[in-house]
Amino acid sequence: MxxxxxxxxxxxxxxxxxxxxxxxxxxxxxTPQTEVAAYMxxxxxxxxxxxxxxxxxxxxxxxxxxxxxxxxxxxxxSSSPGISLKSEGISYMAGADLPGVIINVQRGGPGLxxxxxxxxxxxxxxxxxxxxxxxxxxxxxxxxxxxxxxxxKAFDTADEYRVPVMIMADGMLGQMMEPVVLPEPxxxxxxPEKPWATTGHAMKRLHNVVNSLYLxxxxxxxxxxxxxxxxxxxxxxxxxSESYLTEDADIVLVAFGGAARVARSAxxxxxxxxxxxxxxxxxxxxxxxxxxxxxxxxxAKAFLDxxxxxxxxxxxxxxxxxxxxxxxxxxxxxGVIPTPDEVLAAIVALNEKAGE
Amino acid sequence: xxxxxxCVVAGFGGQGSLFAGKVIATAGLIEDREVSWMPSYGPExxxxxxNCSVTLSDAPIGSPLVxxxxxxxxxxxxxxxxxxxxVVDGGTVVVDxxxxxxxxxPAGVTVIGIPATKLxxxxxxxxxxNIVLIGKLWAEVGFCSREALDAAIxxxxxxxxxxxxxxxxxxxxxxxxx
Numbered sequence: 308m309x310x311x312x313x314x315x316x317x318x319x320x321x322x323x324x325x326x327x328x329x330x331x332x333x334x335x336x337x338t339p340q341t342e343v344a345a346y347m348x349x350x351x352x353x354x355x356x357x358x359x360x361x362x363x364x365x366x367x368x369x370x371x372x373x374x375x376x377x378x379x380x381x382x383x384x385s386s387s388p389g390i391s392l393k394s395e396g397i398s399y400m401a402g403a404d405l406p407g408v409i410i411n412v413q414r415g416g417p418g419l420x421x422x423x424x425x426x427x428x429x430x431x432x433x434x435x436x437x438x439x440x441x442x443x444x445x446x447x448x449x450x451x452x453x454x455x456x457x458x459x460k461a462f463d464t465a466d467e468y469r470v471p472v473m474i475m476a477d478g479m480l481g482q483m484m485e486p487v488v489l490p491e492p493x494x495x496x497x498x499p500e501k502p503w504a505t506t507g508h509a510m511k512r513l514h515n516v517v518n519s520l521y522l523x524x525x526x527x528x529x530x531x532x533x534x535x536x537x538x539x540x541x542x543x544x545x546x547x548s549e550s551y552l553t554e555d556a557d558i559v560l561v562a563f564g565g566a567a568r569v570a571r572s573a574x575x576x577x578x579x580x581x582x583x584x585x586x587x588x589x590x591x592x593x594x595x596x597x598x599x600x601x602x603x604x605x606x607a608k609a610f611l612d613x614x615x616x617x618x619x620x621x622x623x624x625x626x627x628x629x630x631x632x633x634x635x636x637x638x639x640x641x642g643v644i645p646t647p648d649e650v651l652a653a654i655v656a657l658n659e660k661a662g663e
Numbered sequence: 664x665x666x667x668x669x670c671v672v673a674g675f676g677g678q679g680s681l682f683a684g685k686v687i688a689t690a691g692l693i694e695d696r697e698v699s700w701m702p703s704y705g706p707e708x709x710x711x712x713x714n715c716s717v718t719l720s721d722a723p724i725g726s727p728l729v730x731x732x733x734x735x736x737x738x739x740x741x742x743x744x745x746x747x748x749x750v751v752d753g754g755t756v757v758v759d760x761x762x763x764x765x766x767x768x769p770a771g772v773t774v775i776g777i778p779a780t781k782l783x784x785x786x787x788x789x790x791x792x793n794i795v796l797i798g799k800l801w802a803e804v805g806f807c808s809r810e811a812l813d814a815a816i817x818x819x820x821x822x823x824x825x826x827x828x829x830x831x832x833x834x835x836x837x838x839x840x841x
């Protein structure tokens with residue numbers, strides 16, 4: 308097995324992206340994601356890649372659009388306010404069917420917000436990262452190992468479906484260090500062919516067009532319908548989640564990313580008190596792992612959604628539970644990390660209520 | 664295997680609290696334990712205090728933020744004052760008395776003060792008070808094997824500064840024998 312190294316989440320995502328064949332990175336500094344860009348600045352030249360600090364987030368995402376159109380594996384990263392700036396470009400990428408990877412190391416919002424860990428961009432990532440009919444595939448890693456694994460996998464998913472893919476991290480995951488085994492680097496000949504890319508036709512084929520402007524409404528409708536067929540395939544094939552101690556759980560917590568770590572500690576503490584708690588952790592936020600969560604409905608007495616925001620994923624949890632059990636919420640916001648003790652108190656209270 | 668270590672290392676920015684935490688985390692890595700290291704990265708770092716949470720465990724680690732440490736390394740008075748009451752019953756606190764003149768010892772907590780920065784200065788290895796205190800904490804609670812501790816120091820000190828490695832080793836010894 309490859310050697311375990313101690314790395315920050317931000318650095319692990321950057322290194323794993325390079326190992327997945329990412330050779331272009333366009334970014335702009337913002338806390339708490341700056342180590343992604345710093346790592347790329349240091350390491351990209353060593354593999355013949357391009358690191359460029361753009362003049363703004365808007366410029367950076369449009370550079371990503373350009374490199375993706377030319378067939379390259381390309382990434383950008385930012386934190387919440389910066390992702391808002393990139394949202395126009397992300398919509399254009401989705402509209403032009405361009406694969407690319409976008410990292411969001413979330414901080415407290417709205418507005419300029421705080422620089423502390425948050426998950427308040429759930430709605431933005433899963434419902435409206437820009438205008439128009441589109442989705443991103445959104446991975447929500449919960450450990451530094453998963454940050455490396457999903458930064459690597461994101462490029463394959465993006466290329467396979469020709470969609471932009473987002474990694475949703477937060478300031479906690481980005482800043483913390485954990486042991487990680489990095490994926491084996493891909494060689495250039497292992498990367499997928501992109502016959503649609505604008506690489507120059509040398510008079511040997513029709514020219515390729517990368518575009519998101521369609522002035523004939525029916526043409527755009529056809530393209531959107533075709534894209535939604537791909538989304539249907541993604542929904543069918545790409546849902547990922549992890550269940551922890553849910554087999555006999557009365558109270559099922561639902562949490563992702565950094566909040567799932569706190570929830571896991573709270574579940575362990577609840578078990579020590581004799582409360583049958585478990586944790587369901589969505590790994591893909593879109594597609595939301597509805598099927599796996601629905602499967603827990605017959606056995607759970609109640610669900611407790613735990614997030615570092617005012618309650619966003621809870622809407623998807625309620626859709627999956629479909630009224631069959633109570634779904635309650637506990638969260639801290641603005642950049643405050645919930646403590647295992649306060650989550651435990653919410654579990655105990657819900658357990659008493661569910662037992663009545 | 665040793666018991667779980669939930670440690671906070673805290674001091675002024677520049678005293679090396681984040682580095683000290685990394686050494687402890689690296690010792691856990693070398694022993695193939697579950698490890699997490701989480702720094703403070705807020706505005707308090709700019710001219711104020713810097714701290715990190717380090718957990719070494721044999722089970723997967725939930726929240727990496729240590730709110731109830733069983734070990735505290737305090738490099739200055741504000742850090743001691745901020746964290747001393749968070750230490751759990753049975754916990755161990757290692758303090759640089761050259762920087763923390765006012766000590767208190769809550770019931771059930773062992774507070775050990777050594778003049779770490781002064782010991783360094785006298786030994787001609789100024790600025791390694793953080794490492795001296797790691798040595799002292801290790802001597803008190805033995806959070807890893809001696810081999811892992813030495814290997815962690817070797818791994819964390821940049822290879823191109825061999826003289827620094829020797830100084831860090833001496834700092835560890837100073838702490839262990841203090």
